[in-house]
Amino acid sequence: MTPERQRHLEAGFNRLKSMLSDMMENVRSSLLKAIDSLDRLDGDLARVVIENDEVIDKLQRKMDTEICNYIGRFQPLAEDLRYVLTMMKLATDLERIGDLAVNIAEVAVRYENQTLVKPLIHIKKMTAVVEKMLEEIIDAYYNKDTETAKRVWNEDNNVDEYYLYIKREVREKLVSMTDPNAIGQLLDLMLVSRFLERAGDHATNIAEEIYYIEKGESLKEEMRR
Numbered sequence: 001m002t003p004e005r006q007r008h009l010e011a012g013f014n015r016l017k018s019m020l021s022d023m024m025e026n027v028r029s030s031l032l033k034a035i036d037s038l039d040r041l042d043g044d045l046a047r048v049v050i051e052n053d054e055v056i057d058k059l060q061r062k063m064d065t066e067i068c069n070y071i072g073r074f075q076p077l078a079e080d081l082r083y084v085l086t087m088m089k090l091a092t093d094l095e096r097i098g099d100l101a102v103n104i105a106e107v108a109v110r111y112e113n114q115t116l117v118k119p120l121i122h123i124k125k126m127t128a129v130v131e132k133m134l135e136e137i138i139d140a141y142y143n144k145d146t147e148t149a150k151r152v153w154n155e156d157n158n159v160d161e162y163y164l165y166i167k168r169e170v171r172e173k174l175v176s177m178t179d180p181n182a183i184g185q186l187l188d189l190m191l192v193s194r195f196l197e198r199a200g201d202h203a204t205n206i207a208e209e210i211y212y213i214e215k216g217e218s219l220k221e222e223m224r225r
Contacts, residue, residue: 009074016066016087017142020094023059024138026052027094027101028131031199034104035127038192039120043112046105056098063091079213083144086209090141093202097134100195107188117182118173123189126162126196129155133203140207146214149207153219159200166193 030049037046067088070076076084133152140148170190177183211219
């Protein structure tokens with residue numbers, strides 16, 4: 001490969017990385033705003049999240065186009081090709097997390113100007129873990145860091161534990177409740193925890209992809225040994 005071609009290849013890849021970082025920041029912001037809107041039952045903030053989903057969708061579609069153009073122009077081989085294709089998968093998973101943020105925001109709109117039947121203590125803790133996973137997984141991708149990928153995979157266990165805790169808590173509270181609105185709100189909060197659990201799964205999927213590219217082995221099998 002000539003030095004000039006190498007420069008063009010790196011410039012193109014850096015452009016893709018910049019777009020991915022922009023998308024990651026939009027998704028992270030949407031998720032945090034969605035939880036904040038739910039915590040305060042702020043319908044206006046929730047609607048900002050819902051409207052921003054189109055921005056995330058456009059970024060994902062643009063990334064797909066740019067990645068296809070990059071592959072067509074530079075024809076990366078073997079590991080480099082898998083690495084670029086993983087970026088496409090990462091963008092897809094981020095777009096789906098953006099959709100989950102919208103789902104959470106829609107719950108906030110449903111109950112805006114009301115009062116929460118329970119504080120979001122564990123949902124907020126769960127969100128913090130998911131946010132950390134998102135930050136770490138993009139670093140793992142950029143640095144081809146399998147140790148960070150393994151850490152993200154392990155952190156998903158914490159997300160799952162919060163999800164199970166919230167399900168148990170909601171079920172216990174439902175036993176003594178008779179107000180239909182309060183019952184509906186509790187069930188929706190359990191659904192929110194499910195959305196967060198799915199967001200964690202998307203980060204875990206990327207961790208497995210990164211590990212496979214670098215090691216040629218299944219991260220899931222490695223962590224279960």
